[in-house]
Amino acid sequence: EVVLTQSPGTLSLSPGERATLSCRASQSVSSSDLVWFQQKPGQSPRLLIYGASIRATGIPDRFSGGGSETDFTLTISRLEPEDFAVYYCQQYGSSLTFGGGTKVEIK
Amino acid sequence: QITLKESGPTLVKPTQTLTLTCTFSGFSLSTSAVGVGWIRQSPGKALEWLALIYWDDDKRYSPSLKSRLTITKDTSKNQVVLTMTNVDPVDTATYYCAHGKAWFGELSTTYYFDYWGQGTLVTVSS
Numbered sequence: 001e002v003v004l005t006q007s008p009g010t011l012s013l014s015p016g017e018r019a020t021l022s023c024r025a026s027q028s029v030s031s032s033d034l035v036w037f038q039q040k041p042g043q044s045p046r047l048l049i050y051g052a053s054i055r056a057t058g059i060p061d062r063f064s065g066g067g068s069e070t071d072f073t074l075t076i077s078r079l080e081p082e083d084f085a086v087y088y089c090q091q092y093g094s095s096l097t098f099g100g101g102t103k104v105e106i107k
Numbered sequence: 108q109i110t111l112k113e114s115g116p117t118l119v120k121p122t123q124t125l126t127l128t129c130t131f132s133g134f135s136l137s138t139s140a141v142g143v144g145w146i147r148q149s150p151g152k153a154l155e156w157l158a159l160i161y162w163d164d165d166k167r168y169s170p171s172l173k174s175r176l177t178i179t180k181d182t183s184k185n186q187v188v189l190t191m192t193n194v195d196p197v198d199t200a201t202y203y204c205a206h207g208k209a210w211f212g213e214l215s216t217t218y219y220f221d222y223w224g225q226g227t228l229v230t231v232s233s
Contacts, residue, residue: 001170030212030214030215030217031212032210032212032213032214032215032217033212033215033217035219035220037154037220039154044203044223044224044225044226045146045154045203045220045223046223047219047220047221050210050217050219050221051210051212051217056221088153088154090154090156090219090220092217092218092219095167095169095170096144096156096159096167096169097156098146098153098154098155098156099153100153101153101154
């Protein structure tokens, strides 16, 4: 089973700043299989990125994904107030797994 | 418009069997390249994938829970049912169902969850 480790656990930033979130896999993951979600308190997860770098419908272009093999990144170029949330990476491979999440909080 | 809604008991006793139903609209599970998955989230914890059923009735389960889970579909009712046997207090969580969409990448076909239900909180307690 592929283990996804997200870092940092918490990211404290101000609106307008750039956020860089990491997702590291215990073994190589196909870029096609890497997905990012956003979750706000009391809400269901929201799909942000699939195929490691393809924004889902309606997702602003300040969100971008990248990486390959074992290292993937979600970048939010300029944080808006509504972006403060928890972010999860997920891979669809031999078994489907989620990372532990990164909380982006207001500094 | 795709919507999904989970239903089932809010309280279950330890050792009992939990049965959850996902009722959906806006798509058919008899259409190719479609799936429905179940994911749970314990209070304050990360998401955990449980099971996934595909349009062709293929099924995948979390290796750690496989012995306790069964996922089935009723295409005529637009429902997917997840049963979990021998529940324990650690199974207390919000359970989500989600629409799985196939994406045909360069090297393989993958699925991602693009629509989620609102979730249903299940508490396991005596």
